[in-house]
Amino acid sequence: MRKSHLRIIFSAVFLCAGINTSAAAAEPGVYLYNWFGLIAPQTPKEFEREAGVRIHMDAFDSAEIMQSKVMAGRTGYDVVVATSNVLPGLIQAGVLQPLDRSQLDNLSHIDPDILAQLAVNDPGNRYAVPYLWGTTGIGYDVDKVKAALGDDAPVDSWDLIFKEENISKLQSCGVAMLDSSSEIISIALHYLGLPSNSRNPDDYQKAQELLLKIRPYIVYFDSSKIDTDLADGNICAVVGWANGALAAQALNEKSNTGRRITYSLPREGALVWSENLVVLKDAPHPREAMAFINYMMRPEVIAKTSNHTLYPNANKDAAEFVEQKLRDNPWIYPDKKTVATLVPLEPLPLKLERIRTRVWTKVKSSI
Structure with a gap:
């Protein structure tokens, strides 16, 4: 991944x-x-x-x-x-x-x-x-997110991304996600209170509805450039990997840009792989x-x-x-307390993999 x-x-x-x-x-x-x-x-x-x-x-x-x-x-x-x-x-x-x-x-x-x-x-x-x-969580620019949502921005929650009232305000500074159907859809399912590796086909329809609702506010899905763009200030929030946020933070500190990049493992639980x-x-x-x-x-x-x-x-x-x-x-x-909240990725039967792929294709292609 x-x-x-x-x-x-x-x-x-x-x-x-x-x-x-x-x-x-x-x-x-x-x-x-x-x-x-x-x-x-x-x-x-x-x-x-x-x-x-x-x-x-x-x-x-x-x-x-x-x-x-x-x-x-x-x-x-x-x-x-x-x-x-x-x-x-x-x-x-x-x-x-x-x-x-x-x-x-x-x-x-x-x-x-x-x-x-x-x-x-x-x-x-x-x-x-x-x-x-x-882990897969949320990397973000502290000051840009605060400017868009205020001091009480829910940076410790998936609400930052999945609540339309929040992500719509972040649209001006840019939100991006990994191009990973298994990770993003599992996170969406977990956020909805459903099994993150659900075996119920109907659950994937619910995840699709959630993702389509926030799709207009997502700049792109790409696993290769989200953290570089976060470091450069081209976007202000990503659903991405911990090491990418750390690298973006280190680059900004070295370049003395003044941008503050940090990473959150949402309290509802982040993915571990x-x-x-x-x-x-x-x-x-x-x-x-x-x-x-x-x-x-x-x-x-x-x-x-x-x-x-x-x-x-x-x-x-x-x-x-x-x-x-x-x-x-x-x-x-x-720490151990946080590790206890992490959600592992699990394999799906082929039928559900196909359903997940169709959901992902629809979400990515929708504007």
Whole structure:
């Protein structure tokens, strides 16, 4: 679901380059399909120097794109970064191969609580290794929101976005959302007091009605630029990821723009998700793939990616290598009370996935 915000150039190089399937079969290495920039830039080269194995990278900017490509098969990829709620579909489709634990001695570093949570989508933890995790909430410009709504703006509530009386007043400074059907529709359902991963088709009609009501006030849906635009002052509120708001805040502080960017985990509950490393069943280089995953589970290695992406990792022994300002930030590492309010994304049956996709298409295309 994710990218390293404000570091797009690095990732775009790999996206544009793409991976040639026949070349992947012929040239040794690890072919990685990952979110934009969701790895420390020095890590591929460091792995190559140590293991003598080159990392070839390609990037995506939505879980739906990744899922459809992987489901089609013959991608040439070895390792894919998959969001937890899409794992059951990939497992059921038979496109993943079980982990070879004999090659993964660094699994001992993974937080057992996170493994237990992941087991809901990957029973027995047979196919996926937890990589990074994070939340989806509200990033906003403090002064612009206050100017539009006053000092009592409901910044700690989804009311800021879903009440027409509020979002209509924010239209002048701009509101944007992630282009993610699973996240936005789950949030809408949760806001309505319905199960965020509802199995009732009628609930999706209610979510559609809510989103269509506020649609005229949303500038755009885009996962790749919302936080850059928030940092630049082009918009004043986003439904987005915590690390993006943190990056926007840091950029403004460094540039001394005077803009105050912050992030809210709404009191009603925000989304929590994880990204995971998996190996495709038709991976051209499975042994090298396992070696790469094992390398990424080293505490000092994964900490570099956390420091770069501003996402917490699933490694219980990596804290000492993570920058203190990141460890101490409640947006990134929320306290236990807040964690208890977080709502996980879960997989949906195919029929409901199709309904959700239709709802999302209608919402995005409506003006």
